[in-house]
Amino acid sequence: MGENHTACTLAVAVAFVIGMAWSLSAQAQPYPTKPIRMLVAVPPGGPADTLARLVAPKLAEGLGQTVVIDNRPGANGNIAYETAARAAPDGYTFVLAAAGVAINPSLYREVRFDPVKDFAAITQGISVPNILIVHPSVPATSVKELIALGKTRPVNFASAGNGSSGHLAVEQFKIVSGMPLAHIPYKGGGPALAEVMGGQVQSMFSLALVAIPQVKAGKVRALAITSGKRSRVAPDLPTVAELGFPGFEVIGWFGWLAPARTPESIVTRLNGDIVKVLRSAETQDRLIALGCEPVGNVSREFAAFVSTERDKWAAVIKQAGIKLD
Numbered sequence: 001m002g003e004n005h006t007a008c009t010l011a012v013a014v015a016f017v018i019g020m021a022w023s024l025s026a027q028a029q030p031y032p033t034k035p036i037r038m039l040v041a042v043p044p045g046g047p048a049d050t051l052a053r054l055v056a057p058k059l060a061e062g063l064g065q066t067v068v069i070d071n072r073p074g075a076n077g078n079i080a081y082e083t084a085a086r087a088a089p090d091g092y093t094f095v096l097a098a099a100g101v102a103i104n105p106s107l108y109r110e111v112r113f114d115p116v117k118d119f120a121a122i123t124q125g126i127s128v129p130n131i132l133i134v135h136p137s138v139p140a141t142s143v144k145e146l147i148a149l150g151k152t153r154p155v156n157f158a159s160a161g162n163g164s165s166g167h168l169a170v171e172q173f174k175i176v177s178g179m180p181l182a183h184i185p186y187k188g189g190g191p192a193l194a195e196v197m198g199g200q201v202q203s204m205f206s207l208a209l210v211a212i213p214q215v216k217a218g219k220v221r222a223l224a225i226t227s228g229k230r231s232r233v234a235p236d237l238p239t240v241a242e243l244g245f246p247g248f249e250v251i252g253w254f255g256w257l258a259p260a261r262t263p264e265s266i267v268t269r270l271n272g273d274i275v276k277v278l279r280s281a282e283t284q285d286r287l288i289a290l291g292c293e294p295v296g297n298v299s300r301e302f303a304a305f306v307s308t309e310r311d312k313w314a315a316v317i318k319q320a321g322i323k324l325d
Contacts, residue, residue, distance in 0.1 A: 031091055031266050035066040038256075039084050039095040041077035047209060047292055048254045051125050052096050054286060055277050062273040076100050076163060078111060085118040087259045091266035094122065094258040099165060101257065102309035106317045107163045108324050115310050120262045121303035123271050124255035125278060126292040129227035130169050130205040131212070132240065133220040138202050143224050143243045146203070150179040157181050158196055158204040160189035163324055168313060169205035169226055169250035171320040176245045196220055207252055208233045209291025226250040233291050253309075255295075255302055271299050 038056060042048045052069050060067040072080035077100040084095035095101075101119075105111045113119075132143065138155075140146040149155060159166035162185045170183050184201055186192035189210055195201045197219045205226060212234060215222045225237045228249040240248040256274060258267060277283055278296035287294045297305075317323075 031269060032063055032065045034092065035068055036060075036063065036091070037068050037070050037093045039080045039093065040069055040071045041073065041080035041095060041098055041100070043071055043073040047126065047128055047207075047252070047290065048096055048098055050290065051254055051287070051292070054283060055125070055274060058277040058280075058283075059273055062276065063269075076104055076108075078104055078108065078113075081115075082112050084257060085113040085259060089120075089259040089261040089263075091258065091262055091270065094256055094262075094270070096125065096254055097257050099251070099253050099309065100163075102306050103163065103168070103313045103317075105310065106314040107322060116303070116307050118260050119257040119306075120260055120267050121299050121306060122256035122258055122267055123274050123278075123299065124253060124295040124297050124302045124305060125274070126254050126287055126294055127227065128165075128252035128254075128292050129208050129225050129231050129233060130166055130250055130252070131208050131215070131225050131234065131237065132169075132173075132203070132205055132223045133196060133211055133215065134203045134223060135196055135199045135201075136218070136221055137199055138221070140223070141221065143240060146223060147177050147179045150177075150181055155179070155181050155203055156184055156201045158184050158186055158192035158201040160192050161185050161187060162322065164189070165207070165250055165252045166192070166205040167322075168316060171322070172248065172250060172316055173205070173240070175316070175319060176248055193220075205250065207291070212291050227293070231293055232288050233293055253295075255306075257306075267299055 038052060040049055040052045056067040056069055072083060077098055080095050081097060081101050087093035102115045105115060134140060140149050157170045159170060174181055189207060192204055193206050193210060196204050197214060214220045222237055224240045224243055225231055225234055226240055228241060230239060275296040278294050284294050
């Protein structure tokens with residue numbers, strides 16, 4: 001009886017040790033062990049999708065796993081953001097988000113995510129400044145002259161649509177300059193820019209990556225850029241801020257967010273591998289040529305930036321009285 005009891009106790013102890021060892025081994029399994037899904041909040045084409053397809057193959061090399069791009073357009077990105085916010089916080093689903101992730105909760109009546117509480121920031125990928133452009137027939141060769149002109153007769157501003165970065169730039173410019181202006185929203189940046197090039201509308205804040213080729217071709221005149229400091233995208237172009245409007249900054253931006261509660265070790269791993277890709281000379285040259293400013297910051301900096309963007313645009317949207325259904 002004593003021998004049987006001892007044998008039974010020994011067997012239980014061995015099983016316990018084996019179980020613990022297996023559990024510890026499973027926990028210690030290095031991340032990642034299966035393919036990763038990168039949600040992209042826009043359809044194929046455009047700066048966000050281009051960034052995703054530049055980064056994904058090299059990120060896959062660094063992680064040793066396939067990175068699958070999953071385009072989830074719709075509702076100004078809200079579909080992708082809600083999907084990411086509800087995903088398991090295990091590092092196998094994250095989203096390449098646009099600036100709308102911070103803006104949309106103030107813009108739309110029903111948004112089922114919080115840009116700060118529901119995500120763990122990984123890193124900002126790029127910033128895409130807007131350029132203030134006018135049709136060549138507009139008798140203004142500087143921001144000062146444009147404002148003076150606007151105070152003598154109405155100046156129309158096109159945008160890619162209500163809630164776009166170009167629209168928000170118009171609203172902020174209206175607030176800081178005191179310039180009377182009319183906002184004309186279009187269904188996309190392409191149609192809006194075409195109207196400015198055709199002279200049907202006098203001005204707009206256009207994303208640099210689409211405006212620069214038209215500026216070089218002489219189809220529109222560039223007056224200023226909306227980045228906080230001069231950009232490598234257009235180094236000779238003054239910022240709106242330096243022309244008498246300190247603090248003026250309106251950029252489109254894209255960055256990676258994981259679901260909240262994703263382990264810090266996984267966020268750190270993703271940050272390191274993505275930033276490494278962003279800082280390579282090949283990636284930098286390609287992005288700058290496209291009119292994008294590469295960033296690649298640490299997680300806490302990107303988290304603080306998202307929070308600042310949320311608060312900043314909430315105030316502008318409230319003052320402008322913008323609300324979308």
